[in-house]
Amino acid sequence: MYNYQKSNRYFAQAAEDIKDLVESELVGLGATDVSHAYKGLYFNGDKEVLYKVNLYTRLINRILAPLISFDCHSENYLYKTAYEIEWEKLLNNDDTFAIYASVSQSNITHSKFASLKLKDAIVDRFRDKTGKRPDVDTRNPKVWFNLHIEKNHAVISIDTSGGSLHRRGYRKGSVEAPMIETLAASIIALTEWDMKKPLYDPLCGSGTLLCEAYLAAANIPPSFMRERFGFENLPDFDKKLWKKIKSDSEKNIRKIEPDLISGSDISIESVRAAENNLAVIDNYKLVNVKQKNIFDIKELKDKVIVCNPPYGIRLKPNHDLSKFYKELGDFLKQKCTNSTAFIYFGDRKYLKNIGLRPKWKRPLQNGGLDGRLAKFELY
Numbered sequence: 001m002y003n004y005q006k007s008n009r010y011f012a013q014a015a016e017d018i019k020d021l022v023e024s025e026l027v028g029l030g031a032t033d034v035s036h037a038y039k040g041l042y043f044n045g046d047k048e049v050l051y052k053v054n055l056y057t058r059l060i061n062r063i064l065a066p067l068i069s070f071d072c073h074s075e076n077y078l079y080k081t082a083y084e085i086e087w088e089k090l091l092n093n094d095d096t097f098a099i100y101a102s103v104s105q106s107n108i109t110h111s112k113f114a115s116l117k118l119k120d121a122i123v124d125r126f127r128d129k130t131g132k133r134p135d136v137d138t139r140n141p142k143v144w145f146n147l148h149i150e151k152n153h154a155v156i157s158i159d160t161s162g163g164s165l166h167r168r169g170y171r172k173g174s175v176e177a178p179m180i181e182t183l184a185a186s187i188i189a190l191t192e193w194d195m196k197k198p199l200y201d202p203l204c205g206s207g208t209l210l211c212e213a214y215l216a217a218a219n220i221p222p223s224f225m226r227e228r229f230g231f232e233n234l235p236d237f238d239k240k241l242w243k244k245i246k247s248d249s250e251k252n253i254r255k256i257e258p259d260l261i262s263g264s265d266i267s268i269e270s271v272r273a274a275e276n277n278l279a280v281i282d283n284y285k286l287v288n289v290k291q292k293n294i295f296d297i298k299e300l301k302d303k304v305i306v307c308n309p310p311y312g313i314r315l316k317p318n319h320d321l322s323k324f325y326k327e328l329g330d331f332l333k334q335k336c337t338n339s340t341a342f343i344y345f346g347d348r349k350y351l352k353n354i355g356l357r358p359k360w361k362r363p364l365q366n367g368g369l370d371g372r373l374a375k376f377e378l379y
């Protein structure tokens, strides 16, 4: 019996600064005994909860099912212990697999070396038992394994998601510095949008915020397009239960009102990218995206405004955007009566240039950048 079968306990990998949101999401999906850990949360759940969390989560990157855990002081011991696992029950010799590893405060100091040892154990066992071996494919493997060694204690897990869940399948067009889907989904969650007031992104780029708002409003599970989840490789996979969960989710999809979600961007390439991405999920073409300079917009009254203005760190390192942020603040003050604005600052130094006092602000990392989301109530 594997560890996850004995305990029904899983690990949800997620960004550090959204763990409070992830906890609510997990509990809402039926998980119990949720506890916070570094870069993720542990939770308990049966198969139904595991499949549902994978399908419905907007915030989690991957869900790991621990197979085995053991004290591990050397590479040889790692190899020997891993060799004993019945890998042939988890993948076939013509499948592909990949391993991602992390190590901290342990005798084994290099994660690459640790994953190489684990790979050797898997491959050697297959060769010895079957005469054939599965291949490694680090880009798009059939099965992902995770190896985590902390303070000389190793946990080997199978990735029940089958690759990071931020890959929803809608990103066809991109622009420079698009926002990662899980961050966009966190921002939409933090707006506490009632899905009745129109939502508008006037700096929409490739439309990630619009796409995540659409998925939420239409009640579409973010991973509805994923062809295969990692849990389908588990030896106790319940195909009938999974089919029911999937078909129930399709019944709950709803049509949104036209003009509920819209956006614009000054760049035609961005508008095209947003349109291409939205076309994948918005079959009825209900989300409208236009080419427009934000400062030419006549007014944005009675809206939920959500956006992520240019921040210059990655794009143009020394480009000063103080004036842009001052004008953005003036636009919010003068033209956005009775709206609420949620602005994501990739570079928090520009918060002061807006010239408006935020109702609240909170740190949210974007690919290693220490950004801030701020809420402004406009009268």
Ligand SMILES: C[S@@+](CC[C@H](N)C(=O)[O-])C[C@H]1O[C@@H](n2cnc3c(N)ncnc32)[C@H](O)[C@@H]1O
Binding pocket: 175, 177, 178, 179, 180, 202, 203, 204, 205, 206, 207, 208, 209, 264, 265, 266, 267, 270, 292, 293, 294, 295, 308, 309, 310, 311
């Ligand atoms: C950081 S990007 C937004 C990325 C977007 N959230 C995404 O996921 O792709 C900022 C966007 O602001 C747009 N922009 C810059 N100045 C603008 C202006 N004056 N009016 C409208 N859009 C503008 C840029 O073209 C760019 O697409």
